[in-house]
Amino acid sequence: QPTTEPLPIRRLEESLINRIAAGEIIHRPASALKELVENSLDAGATSIRVTVKDGGMKLLQIQDNGCGIRKADLRILAERFTTSKLSTFSDLSHIRTYGFRGEALASISHVAHLSVMTKTRSDSCAWKASYTDGALAPTKPGQSVDPKPCAGNDGTTITIEDLFYNTPTRLSALRSSSEEYSRILDVLTKYAIHNPKVAFVCKKAGSPSPDLTTPSASETPNTIRLLYGHSIAKDLVTVAVSSQDPAEDEASMDMDEPEDDPEAWRAEAHITNANYQGKKMIFLLFINHRLVESSRMKRAFEAVYNGILPKGAFPFVYLSLEIDPRSVDVNVHPTKREVHFLDEEVIIEKISDAFTNALTLQNHSRTFEYQT
Ligand code: ADP
Ligand code: MG
Incomplete structure (x- = not known):
């Protein structure tokens, strides 16, 4: 009262x-x-x-x-x-x-x-x-x-x-x-x-x-098979991408040692190809080995698959991203899962491009197989 x-x-x-x-x-x-x-x-x-x-x-x-x-x-x-x-x-x-x-x-x-x-x-x-x-x-x-x-x-x-x-x-x-x-x-x-x-x-x-x-x-692929099943494991593509990889349009000659370069990062992903069509998106994101969430990243990857999967079909994406600890706030509250980090947009774009490349390469080789 x-x-x-x-x-x-x-x-x-x-x-x-x-x-x-x-x-x-x-x-x-x-x-x-x-x-x-x-x-x-x-x-x-x-x-x-x-x-x-x-x-x-x-x-x-x-x-x-x-x-x-x-x-x-x-x-x-x-x-x-x-x-x-x-x-x-x-x-x-x-x-x-x-x-x-x-x-x-x-x-x-x-x-x-x-x-x-x-x-x-x-x-x-x-x-x-x-x-x-x-x-x-x-x-x-x-x-x-x-x-x-x-x-x-x-x-x-x-x-x-x-x-x-x-x-x-x-x-x-x-x-x-x-x-x-x-x-x-x-x-x-x-x-x-x-x-x-x-x-x-x-x-x-x-x-x-x-x-x-x-x-x-x-x-990793074996553990994914054990826990998520064969239907996902058989259609997995591994993607590795890092800040050292030259970008498509600008051949950067960055000679910095990765350890010293605060902008250095690397990512490893296991993602399903166009053959797998899940009912909802499964997205596992680890940044510097912490289980976190990033709705920006999720949206970006959904967009990648939009062009590849039919409507109503979703991928499995497991991504491990390592960035300089200084560019992500480690002080976030333990229950705060949604993260932001420096150069987020650039990194997300580069990973998305790598996904697109890997997935379209896969598609080509599949077409090729069918032709022979
Ligand atoms: P924090 O992990 O942030 O240090 P915790 O309360 O989770 O705090 O744990 C306190 C301390 O207890 C840790 O720093 C570690 O030294 C010890 N500890 C907790 N769990 C374990 C474990 N499973 N094995 C060994 N040491 C542990
Ligand atoms: Mg602890």
Whole structure:
């Protein structure tokens, strides 16, 4: 009710502030999972196994074989702004890891029950710890909060239980278990395509067979075949294009070393040819290995295919673009997926041209085949 008298302004309780902030980063099980997968990849894992109960609302567990966490770091692991990936401001401009803000585990600990089991190569046993509201917590009531030794493999297992148990509005905004689960599979599918050397497995707790599995040390087209099927994989064209490639109309003689040239970029894409006609566009975009969205790019590629596919038919496009980290804002909020970067128009145009070339070349060779 609107009042005529102003109400007193009060300071929110610390725990409430943290819970609200955490809800901004962790929207749903799939967003928690994305953070955890990125942590595992940052840790150099070659195997990532995910177990899910009730769409990730009851249980979301991720086991990796990465470098592990030092026992001495477990105390501050879930505190806000604690990270092993960034120490100075200038580090921000050449960040090579997914994480750097040290907010994911902290956020999760404010809105779920978080526990960690981890072992580094040099540890003689694994250590297990639980967290609540950013700090170590007893695993069982009455126990001490200290990490406990236990048996375990090298690597880290993160367990999230009862997501949003203390934030009913977030919980009620979630969809059905099956929809949340399909979002989880979607995130994993995309990361698996982008990381074909890493073995991914995802299953529901108690289910004998996984819903997603990829082998380790694979190649992109093979992973696409496994996860998107033969109909897409058989019609894929690989396109590589970079700022060093001479443009069509101006033979540029740019002799700069790619590393030093802030305008240098390169892209690798796997795109379907005119033989594949999907019902909707599948567009996977990674910029500097981050899963992002660019509606400008999507529109440009749609236009490329407009001239190639019949109306109502859509392509599969997977694009990995690497640009100078300084030309894309790494400080974007973790949940902000839509990105912009320097020279966007030029880069998009050059990639679109390369797509058109690759696709029309394909068409010619097909015609040629038919003629012989
Ligand atoms: P950030 O990734 O931004 O550093 P997080 O809250 O996601 O912040 O993680 C905090 C720290 O915990 C990381 O910097 C890393 O040192 C450690 N960590 C988290 N997950 C893992 C993992 N799976 N393997 C090894 N270390 C991890
Ligand atoms: Mg992280």
